[in-house]
Amino acid sequence: MLTTTTTRVLETGELEAALAVLDRDPVANAFVAARVHIAGLDPWRLGGEMWGWYAGGRLESLCYAGANLVPICAGPEAVRAFADRARRSGRRCSSIVGPAGPTAELWSLLEPHWGPARDVRAHQPLMVTRSMPADIGPDPLVRRVRKDEMDVIMPACVAMFTEEVGVSPLAGDGGLLYQARVAELVGSGRSFARIEDGRVLFKAEIGAATDRACQIQGVWVAPEHRGRGLSVTGMAAVLRYALQEVSPVVSLYVNDYNAAARAAYRRVGFEEVGAFMSVLF
Template sequence: MRIPARHLTCVAPAHTGGLLALCALDPVSGVCLAQQVGRWRSWNDGDVVALGRPARPAGAAWATGSLLPFGLAPRPGLGHDGAARRQVQALAEHAGARLTRNGSVYGPAADVAAVWPHLADCGLRSREERWVQPLLVAPQETGALIRDAVRRHPAVGWAAESLHAATLGEEELVLPASIDMFTGEVGYDPTSAGGAYARHVNWLVAARRSYIVVDDGEGHPPLPGGPRRVAFKVDVGALWNPVPGREGGVAQLTGVWTRSDLRGRGLASVALAAAIEAVRARHVGARGTVSLYVNDFNTAALGLYGRLGFERAGTFATVLL
């Protein structure tokens, strides 16, 4: 499909400066798109588009099997006017032909809300719409978080020391946990569509971005040579430093999961507090921002994040196709 002039422009990997400047207006919300365009050295023509001029886009998107828009809606407090209606329509026409079954439209809720009606006009139908996904930011005092969590749940205090970035060779432990997390969250087994999901999990492990706690299968530290299972996991799903070389990157956690037989024991509180500290130490620096988003109907998760002192920074939305 030819992209209409003036409305959309294909962005090449060497010309992402304007797009990244757009994301930098709100790095906590923009980290997802910034991560996508920074992860690959090349992509197919039309995978990344700018609404308007690439040097100063009115909006932008990653448009492959899923659509990740950013900047479509105005941000008056940030001096951003948003995209024109015809530009958003052009994005919908372009992305509609690329979206796949079991894909999604996700990102800041206002941007998803701007483009979804036009996608629906193009004939797309949703499997589920999640319009209120609070975007939360972790507190800075991580050391105190760990101490408080261990004090409240001393029986699982060992999890704080056990948490580590999964290493090569642990992929076979991580994959079943990741599949269980994804299936429970999205509603289908991601490996049923081929090997892409397993490759993604392997990439996270190779990049030292999948953090796990391993137990003996019964909620205790594993013994040498004994059984080992993943008790808790969380991934650094998106990572970006808006000002390279300066401390203060942004990480977005995804895939937070606790094995079902261990829920309600406080293990997630201890392990997640340790994970936040580990992500700051390894990825974003002491002044960095660690965020995540959660479904508003997931009361257990909201309770966990509230007890750990997460504060709301915005709203995401996801339309499942």
């Protein structure tokens, strides 16, 4: 039997089919799934296009093409099709990120046209937990950040982003988009911090959330307070919020060279279940 394949931008009426693909791996796909649940498939609301790869008329794979380029449930043939479309469209994203296998393959096809990258993080362990640690008490001083504390949390967010990504989020548009994202997380009750005397000692956010899985991001401890275990008890506090109020599965991904962070997450009960890869421009 001859199987025909095609790649195109999804139409708004294909939401159910897109969610079915995303639901195949709710942990790995949490970031994109959360956006789709909120915004649907309209490119303006979604913040990018959703490309679909079809085999025999059936939607099999997706690729989110916005500020990030994210392959979703993409096998080799779908990756090649997405790479061809991305190459013809030109680079409009600031990063390529997703499960390590397909992301590495996608980058190998795009690097001759889009390279060099500013940084390639080829192995970022994906970690998951479904329960609270039995022997770690959540930090009682970690709480939701209030809307009137934007001026307190923003410096910590900027410091975390700059340390993690290597460039300041204030570059380009002066930080307007980044500040809007931080305000969105604060406003939705998904930004958490330990604040003492008007300074952030620990912070983290639940950056993506569906009713099946959520993802913690932006974990940061003020440099002068590192080594005191704040990341362990702070993460336990955020984890409690996530499990009680958001979803039954909590995930995160971390740079493989960050041994201290990986040890802290394991201490709270996170286990490695896979790996992501990020290509930063």
